Amino acid sequence: MKVYHSKPGEIIDAFGKGDICVAVYGLGKMGLPIAAVFADKGANVVGVDIDKNVVSKINSGKNYVQGEPGLSKLVKRNVEVGRLSATADAIGAAKKSDVMIVIVPTFLDEHNKPDLSLVISVCKDISKGLKPGDFVISESTLPPKTTADVILPILEQSDLKLGDFGLAHCPERTSSGRAIKDILGAYPKIVGGVDKKSTETAKAIYTVINKRGVIEVSDATTAEAVKVFEGIYRDVNIALSNQLAIVCKELGINAIETFNIANTQPYSHLHMPGCGVGGHCIPVYPYFITKTVESDTSLLNLSRKVNDYMAQYTVEIAEDELNRAGCKLKGSNVLILGVTYRGDVKETRCSPAVSIINILKSKGSNVFSWDPLLKKEVEEFGAIYSRLNEIEDIDAIILASDHKEFKNLNWDEIGKRMRNKIVVDGRGILDADLLRSSGFKVLYVGGFFKETQN
Numbered sequence: 001m002k003v004y005h006s007k008p009g010e011i012i013d014a015f016g017k018g019d020i021c022v023a024v025y026g027l028g029k030m031g032l033p034i035a036a037v038f039a040d041k042g043a044n045v046v047g048v049d050i051d052k053n054v055v056s057k058i059n060s061g062k063n064y065v066q067g068e069p070g071l072s073k074l075v076k077r078n079v080e081v082g083r084l085s086a087t088a089d090a091i092g093a094a095k096k097s098d099v100m101i102v103i104v105p106t107f108l109d110e111h112n113k114p115d116l117s118l119v120i121s122v123c124k125d126i127s128k129g130l131k132p133g134d135f136v137i138s139e140s141t142l143p144p145k146t147t148a149d150v151i152l153p154i155l156e157q158s159d160l161k162l163g164d165f166g167l168a169h170c171p172e173r174t175s176s177g178r179a180i181k182d183i184l185g186a187y188p189k190i191v192g193g194v195d196k197k198s199t200e201t202a203k204a205i206y207t208v209i210n211k212r213g214v215i216e217v218s219d220a221t222t223a224e225a226v227k228v229f230e231g232i233y234r235d236v237n238i239a240l241s242n243q244l245a246i247v248c249k250e251l252g253i254n255a256i257e258t259f260n261i262a263n264t265q266p267y268s269h270l271h272m273p274g275c276g277v278g279g280h281c282i283p284v285y286p287y288f289i290t291k292t293v294e295s296d297t298s299l300l301n302l303s304r305k306v307n308d309y310m311a312q313y314t315v316e317i318a319e320d321e322l323n324r325a326g327c328k329l330k331g332s333n334v335l336i337l338g339v340t341y342r343g344d345v346k347e348t349r350c351s352p353a354v355s356i357i358n359i360l361k362s363k364g365s366n367v368f369s370w371d372p373l374l375k376k377e378v379e380e381f382g383a384i385y386s387r388l389n390e391i392e393d394i395d396a397i398i399l400a401s402d403h404k405e406f407k408n409l410n411w412d413e414i415g416k417r418m419r420n421k422i423v424v425d426g427r428g429i430l431d432a433d434l435l436r437s438s439g440f441k442v443l444y445v446g447g448f449f450k451e452t453q454n
């Protein structure tokens, strides 16, 4: 079907009749859920991935992405009825598809400059199979202007021009662990075409899958900026809370109490301070602006600096307390509780826990770690894997992930295995009174020293 040359109503009907072929490039944590949802809504979907294991798993009806409720069922059901398959043949997939969705990762290079090489490589493949009436969608998070200034010229290397085919940016607004729910409509889908017809076409396509509906924006660049700005908003506001929490320590007041009361006024939204910001979104997206524009972005740069400093600050809290107990960080045994950047999600990219491990090791500590989601894999980050019932002579615990399991630990038992009963809670989730009743000294990141007030 020539999607871009069809009317919105025709596109919506065609999904129901199974007349649309969609190629999804990148069958990762986000690409596979999108592919499975489009197939479930009636499209014939071919997922494209360079990883042959991923391709063969999907073709046997197996979901390999863990921790995504509903995904396994969707993959199995749609592979069985022949609506979902996978291939490593990127050009072949473009040749037989009407809609091509790009959802490969974007990274930063060693200078924090956006690395768009995977997106560029996929778009080159698509351009070799592009036909009149095709519609290309970028869903990968991109620096503003990438769709119009980078992707469009690559697609036009096909000899077709915009107008022969359409192109829109429709950013993925999902989080790991809730991808299906998010794709089906936790938030409206943002669509921005490089021309008006592309915006209309994208709107028709996502109306089929998103029950919250679609927000049309002026152009692809606006759509790119919406997604990147969402992440930057978080980074800057978290930095504000982190810095104010450090100020609270100097003032001798409780940061959480202060923030909560300030937030009773509707214009204040102070976040929870903590040991740092991780993941592939929030600490990354500011650079999609700071490294690509000429305007002053000093606030964004400073926020990155403040949030990156929180790992060091967390270690300093532990070090001060160890010194008060007559110990040195050098030679001490420190246990990191939780290595993932988010609670209950098995993801470690840019995790502050990894920075904390590195700082502790550089200061001569022996670093141990326990994360119920990672097990032995924590050793990749240089910490010694240690089950909680195996630890011995620990001098300080630093909690760096807010896993639910950590709220119900047996602190009496843990305390028996510690030399100094010091806990630094980098996520503010522990019950300080409970720990104190087990003889612990409990410290919170960001100047929240309840004990000094009592």
Ligand SMILES: NC(=O)c1ccc[n+]([C@@H]2O[C@H](COP(=O)([O-])OP(=O)(O)OC[C@H]3O[C@@H](n4cnc5c(N)ncnc54)[C@H](O)[C@@H]3O)[C@@H](O)[C@H]2O)c1
Binding pocket: 025, 026, 027, 028, 029, 030, 031, 048, 049, 050, 051, 054, 090, 103, 104, 105, 106, 118, 121, 122, 139, 140, 141, 172, 173, 174, 175, 176, 280
């Ligand atoms: N994971 C998240 O929580 C999340 C949330 C919102 C947005 N996003 C965005 O979604 C995009 C994809 O992220 P992800 O988490 O799904 O990535 P991922 O790392 O889980 O998966 C990427 C997949 O792409 C494949 N791939 C790499 N190069 C390829 C190529 N040239 N052709 C085909 N396949 C290729 C890889 O083999 C892998 O299977 C990123 O831009 C990210 O910013 C991710």
